[in-house]
Amino acid sequence: MTGTPRLAVAVGDGGDPALARRLAATLALPLLPEPGDDLDLLLLVDAAGPALRPLGPGASGPVRCRFDDGALRHRRRGGHNEAIGRALAVGGASPARVIDGTGGFARDAFVLADLGAEDTVCERQPVLAALLAEAIASAAGGDDPWLREVAGRLRLVAADVRTLPVETLAAADAIYLDPMFPVAGKRAASGKAMTVLQHLLDDDEAAAAALVDWALAQPVRRVVVKRPRRAPPLGGRRPSHSLPGRAVRFDVYPKPEQLITSRE
Ligand SMILES: C[S@@+](CC[C@H](N)C(=O)[O-])C[C@H]1O[C@@H](n2cnc3c(N)ncnc32)[C@H](O)[C@@H]1O
Known part of the structure; x- marks a missing residue:
């Protein structure tokens, strides 16, 4: 998708008009x-x-956060x-502090928080950030103790990481x-959520590689990049190792000690 997506807010069956007005x-x-x-x-x-x-011919169904x-x-x-x-x-014994620099629908962030991480989730696309804010607030204020606890470990920053x-x-x-990034002229991602993201985002591989370079210059112990299983490392940056997931892999870049600011 290039250019700004054409978007409007609507109230559907049983929807809260006040929430729709607030989002609009x-x-x-x-x-x-x-x-x-x-x-x-x-x-x-x-x-x-x-x-x-x-919207439009052949459009997929709604995607929720x-x-x-x-x-x-x-x-x-x-x-x-x-x-x-x-x-x-x-x-591990003490909770890891993770910065998720590409929040999206925060499914990965939620899994990390469920595993015990204190997770700062950054999302720069305003519509996605608004959906994320609603989802975190709804989980944090809901009846389910598990969701409340996990949401309590998510902190949303609606901005560029x-x-x-x-x-x-x-x-x-x-x-x-x-x-997000294109592979061989096609988007690597598939599925309903990724189709929606393609409407909202204009990111390309060069932008993704620049983001990895930025992350590698930060004073953290490691940077992890999710990739399609068979894709080359982003920006040609060789990871120290990779862990395979189902359809993806996680490229791990540990940082040299001298680049890490001591927190003691
Ligand atoms: C593929 S999605 C991430 C999906 C996410 N891992 C999940 O589990 O739902 C990539 C997201 O990163 C966001 N993004 C890309 N660059 C960013 C940046 N520099 N700062 C903050 N968000 C960024 C995009 O707007 C997009 O929503």
Whole structure:
């Protein structure tokens, strides 16, 4: 997708009109589109909360940002077998402090927080950041003690990760990146959520490689980059090792001690 996506907020069945108005105002989006409006995406507020729904012929169904779905509960049962947790050394005696520099729908961030990480989640795309804020607030204020506890370890920063204060970076153990990028003329990602992201984002491989270079210059113990299983390392930067996940792998870049600011 190039250019700004055409987006509007709408209220669906059982949706909270006040939430729809708040999202429209925060994001400076039109509320209640007219029939015939030429839109790429609808930010639909229905009984299940906000969702992003692509429009047009063959469009996929709505995508939600929420942490109480079956897929995340299933991943929870995988527990410490999750390659992402091992790649980031999460799950030790003291909680790892992770900066997730590419928040997206925060599914990875949620898994890391479930494994015990204190996770600062950065998302620079305002619509996604607004959905994330709603999802974290809803989990933190809901009835499920597990969701409340995990959401309590997520801190959202609705901004580019590179604007984080140096103290936040110096206090972190690791930076995690899962950038979007095209492979051989096609987007590497598939699935409903990734289709929606393609509407909203304009990131290319050069931007993703620049983000990795930035992360490698920060005073953290390691940087971990998620890649499609067979893709080359991002920006040609060789990791020390990689951990295979189901369809992806996690490239691990430990940092030389002299680059790490002492936190003692
Ligand atoms: C592929 S998605 C990440 C998906 C995420 N790992 C998940 O589990 O849902 C990449 C996200 O990173 C965000 N992003 C890319 N560069 C960023 C940056 N420099 N700072 C903050 N967010 C960034 C994009 O807006 C996009 O939402």
